[in-house]
Amino acid sequence: MYHALFFVFLRIGAFTIGGGYAMLPLIEREVTRRKWMSRENFLDAFAISQTMPGVFAVNMSILIGYRLRKTAGAIVCTLATIIPSFLIILTIAIFFTQVQDNLYVEKIFKALRPVVVALIAVPSLTAAKAAHINLRTAPIPIVVAMLIWAAGISPIYIVILAIAAGLAQHIFVK
Amino acid sequence: MIFLQLFLSYFKIGLFNFGGGYAMLSLIQHETVEAHKWLTPQEFTDIVAISQTTPGPIGINSATYAGYTAVLNSGYPPAVAVLGSVIATVSVCLPSFILILSISVALSRNRKKTYMDAAFTYLRPTAVGLIAAAALSLVNHDNFIDLKSPLLFLAAFLLTWRYKVNPIITILLASTAGLLLY
Structure with missing residues (x-):
């Protein structure tokens, strides 16, 4: 069982490019095909993963591993999920720190850097759509972005404040 | 002590990220570029480019890369820098691990849905701001x-x-x- 868990999650970690949510269909297919979990339990794990902090794909691995084989299962699944990206990135890091002064690598990254900014700017707009930002809630992301970007405040304080504000409103304002 | 600092920084990044991979970039940037100066703004941008083109979650990719580069930039040899990438990668997963294992049973039985929903009321629009801040901070003369x-x-x-x-x-x-x- 541990053997099977390890190799399934290794495959999930190795073949999903594009972050945590891209892994979702692959995880669902593997887990339900092997009858490790019902679809309801899978959706339950998905919902809990979203509410927990951290890396989404890791949260899914911990939850599924724990459901199937308790703490040992959670450790096996998490390791299997992170090992492929860990090894690939480590290889690139070792290699890249040696070639980053290479003329051609410099040329490539000169063009890549503004492109990366665009690749992050787009998800901020799609996230705004998904969070149903309207005229009433628009000041929140704007003020948050200004506090971090212009005032240099740590995002951690802002996350704590956002949680506290949500809970306070729930408890005191009915 | 760079290893202890790496552990604390990535533990915090793992603990306070509620907005997915892109929102996490803002936390990673604050810790690695602004607070500790482990990475130059340029290196941070390069890491994001590399993370986007390789498999795996961006939170893990950037932890592995930043852990290695941070230790290397502090003057340690590459073999020691590998330890930095292990520490950063494990630390970013650790908060989820502790949280999920300690409350997993309670969560699956009767979930306190109302408090969870309340906590997320402002977290969702806040996550939008976090991603926007990450993009804005990269608009500079390095990039x-x-x-x-x-x-x-x-x-x-x-x-x-x-x-x-x-x-x-x-x-x-x-x-x-x-x-x-x-």
């Missing part, structure tokens, strides 16, 4: 070096936003453009 830079930015923005082109394709196109333009 925008000449008049070609804003044009590349606009082209990539249009390809991703309007035509939903896969980021890997966009990065490959930009790499080719770099070889031709610079």
Whole structure:
């Protein structure tokens, strides 16, 4: 069982490019095909993963591993999920720190850097759509972005404040 | 002690990230570039580019890369820097591990849905701001070096936003453009 868990999650970690949510269909297919979990339990794990902090794909691995084989299962699944990206990135890091002064690598990254900014700017707009930002809630992301970007405040304080504000409103304002 | 600092920084990044991979970039940037100066703004941008083109979650990718580079930039040899990438990668997963294992049973039985929902009321719009801050912080002279830079930015923005082109394709196109333009 541990053997099977390890190799399934290794495959999930190795073949999903594009972050945590891209892994979702692959995880669902593997887990339900092997009858490790019902679809309801899978959706339950998905919902809990979203509410927990951290890396989404890791949260899914911990939850599924724990459901199937308790703490040992959670450790096996998490390791299997992170090992492929860990090894690939480590290889690139070792290699890249040696070639980053290479003329051609410099040329490539000169063009890549503004492109990366665009690749992050787009998800901020799609996230705004998904969070149903309207005229009433628009000041929140704007003020948050200004506090971090212009005032240099740590995002951690802002996350704590956002949680506290949500809970306070729930408890005191009915 | 850089290893203890790496552990604490990535533990905090893992604990306070509620907005997915892109929102996490803002936390990672604050810890690694601004607070500890382990990475230059340029290196941070390069890490994001590399994370986008390799498999795995961006939170793990960037932890592994930043852990290695941070230790190397502090003057340690590459073999020691590998330890930095192990520490950063494990630390970013640790908070989820502790939280999920300690409350997993309670969560699956009777979930306190109302408090969870309340906590998320402002977290969702806040996450939008976190992603926007990460993008804004990267608009600087390290990344925008000449008049070609804003044009590349606009082209990539249009390809991703309007035509939903896969980021890997966009990065490959930009790499080719770099070889031709610079």
